Amino acid sequence: MSAAAPGATAATTHQSHHDNHFRSFAETPYQNHFSLAPKTLPKPYKHLFSNTRKIAVTAASSKNPLKDVVSNDYSFASYFDDDDKPREECGVVGIYGDPEASRLCYLALHSLQHRGQEGAGIVAVQDNEPKTITGVGLVADVFNESNLSQLPGDMAIGHVRYSTAGSSMLENVQPFLASYKFGSVGVAHNGNFVNYLALRAELEEDGAIFKTSSDTEVVLHLIAKSKKMPFLLRILEVCEKLQGAYSMVFATQDKLVAVRDPYGFRPLVMGKRKNGAIVFASETCALDLIEAKYEREVLPGEILVVDKYQGVQSFSLVPKPEPKSCIFEHIYFAQPNSVVFGRSVYESRCAFGEILATVAPVDCDVVIAVPDSGVVSALGYAKKAGVPFQQGLIRSHYVGRTFIEPSQKIRDFGVKLKLSPVRAVLEGKRVVVVDDSIVRGTTSSKIVRLLKEAGAKEVHMRIASPPIIASCYYGVDTPNSEELISNRMNVEEIRKFIGSDSLAFLPLDNLNKLLGSDSTKYCYACFSGKYPVQPKGN
Ligand SMILES: O=P(O)(O)OC[C@H]1O[C@H](OP(=O)(O)OP(=O)(O)O)[C@H](O)[C@@H]1O
Ligand SMILES: NC(=O)CC[C@H](N)C(=O)O
Numbered sequence: 001m002s003a004a005a006p007g008a009t010a011a012t013t014h015q016s017h018h019d020n021h022f023r024s025f026a027e028t029p030y031q032n033h034f035s036l037a038p039k040t041l042p043k044p045y046k047h048l049f050s051n052t053r054k055i056a057v058t059a060a061s062s063k064n065p066l067k068d069v070v071s072n073d074y075s076f077a078s079y080f081d082d083d084d085k086p087r088e089e090c091g092v093v094g095i096y097g098d099p100e101a102s103r104l105c106y107l108a109l110h111s112l113q114h115r116g117q118e119g120a121g122i123v124a125v126q127d128n129e130p131k132t133i134t135g136v137g138l139v140a141d142v143f144n145e146s147n148l149s150q151l152p153g154d155m156a157i158g159h160v161r162y163s164t165a166g167s168s169m170l171e172n173v174q175p176f177l178a179s180y181k182f183g184s185v186g187v188a189h190n191g192n193f194v195n196y197l198a199l200r201a202e203l204e205e206d207g208a209i210f211k212t213s214s215d216t217e218v219v220l221h222l223i224a225k226s227k228k229m230p231f232l233l234r235i236l237e238v239c240e241k242l243q244g245a246y247s248m249v250f251a252t253q254d255k256l257v258a259v260r261d262p263y264g265f266r267p268l269v270m271g272k273r274k275n276g277a278i279v280f281a282s283e284t285c286a287l288d289l290i291e292a293k294y295e296r297e298v299l300p301g302e303i304l305v306v307d308k309y310q311g312v313q314s315f316s317l318v319p320k321p322e323p324k325s326c327i328f329e330h331i332y333f334a335q336p337n338s339v340v341f342g343r344s345v346y347e348s349r350c351a352f353g354e355i356l357a358t359v360a361p362v363d364c365d366v367v368i369a370v371p372d373s374g375v376v377s378a379l380g381y382a383k384k385a386g387v388p389f390q391q392g393l394i395r396s397h398y399v400g401r402t403f404i405e406p407s408q409k410i411r412d413f414g415v416k417l418k419l420s421p422v423r424a425v426l427e428g429k430r431v432v433v434v435d436d437s438i439v440r441g442t443t444s445s446k447i448v449r450l451l452k453e454a455g456a457k458e459v460h461m462r463i464a465s466p467p468i469i470a471s472c473y474y475g476v477d478t479p480n481s482e483e484l485i486s487n488r489m490n491v492e493e494i495r496k497f498i499g500s501d502s503l504a505f506l507p508l509d510n511l512n513k514l515l516g517s518d519s520t521k522y523c524y525a526c527f528s529g530k531y532p533v534q535p536k537g538n
């Protein structure tokens, strides 16, 4: 069996090979297959929370590959997991050179929790020996004082997951840890490989046995199969085979490696703590929390290798990367306090709101937001329009995924539980309500109804992104294009469907203008259907 097995590890070999020699790795040609074809490709896998969710915490160490599983069952209603939203993606962290690496990793994962709530995990390495804890649920569900103390070492990687390929089961929770002929390797991945099914089929044809249904596992198999030395060359060989989106961190027995695909779809930044420890994280908000100073982005197509022999070394996957970073990070996913792709997310969202107020003005008395993701754009709209911003919708931060449904169905129950209208702000008012996006249109129609029921005289919906007409294959779990309301209806039809008095989206042209010379460095495929890397059915 050539397969590496995530979750179980047995590694004692000290991998001390390192090689400064760097060759040209320009084999992967850029392929800009721009296509307007409607998306017919089935999503790799659907989000699979069922009515019963298992919380399980698995600890595995290299000494004892047997899993120690603790589990609890509890029922939950799936109002917020009904697969009709652009889901968060994953968050990754890597820390090298800090005696508290796993604790810092845990804290960083807390600040990346918005990027994934299905599962969390950490791999820590001490004296060449990796240990891992992974579990289903939130970071706070998975980790506690006692299990964190089982993760000693000055190097750690961590992951919070929202699946794009493979269900939410424990086996799919990252980081994956595997042992193979050259030692052990752990990986945490944000993104999605568009050629995953083909790679997996090829590996299985060669006899590989897969332990998970996640696309990420192919990386470990490819590393194990590679005959290249040292580890850097294996990673380079593997990356040449991968297509799609990947911001990944690897922990070998003595190296921390960070890599970003040549298009740089997903973010990845590097920071440094006062004691010299190197930190990689999906967003700068994670660096801020653990007091690591933001140094720079890991560049699209860059591999950074950190070890005690050479410090930080940088290598390139391709000679001339042509970035296509995900604009949706600025629209929805990232935290407003983060700097993503070199831009402040807060400033982007504020500008989106200002543009909306300029291109789609309307007489109104108050501007409100759909919290939390619409807040900053609403502030921008209000400022530009010279109209007060008020909290017309209050978001409950205490609604978890578990609640008991009333036996007699209450209309719009899920959204009411999460968002409550403030009559004092809305009654008799002409209201502009700003949200970040419309996917299937279910949230917007419920919100319009909620606002009108609370006395709003007029409701004008303003959306701080262009209409979403195509699905994402690069790490965001959007529905198939047939289910996207903007793919089926024009703006006026959507307005009628959601019941608002007016509706306007952020025009793509204005978004491009705002980004200026950086505009070509972004992916807009979900608004244009033009995919930088062609999605594949197999
Ligand atoms: O048109 P729809 O299919 O309803 O999806 C669009 C909504 O989905 C997202 O919010 P969501 O409620 O998922 O989460 P959030 O609280 O993180 O904004 C997004 O912010 C929109 O409000
Ligand atoms: N959202 C992501 O980045 C997911 C990473 C990986 N494709 C998974 O399904 O687990």
Ligand code: SF4
Pocket: 265, 325, 326, 327, 328, 329, 471, 472, 473, 474, 475, 476, 523, 524, 525, 526, 527
């Ligand atoms: S398709 Fe949309 S969500 Fe996906 S990477 Fe491109 S911009 Fe981001």
Ligand SMILES: [Mg+2]
Pocket: 370, 371, 372, 373, 435, 436, 443
């Ligand atoms: Mg929302």
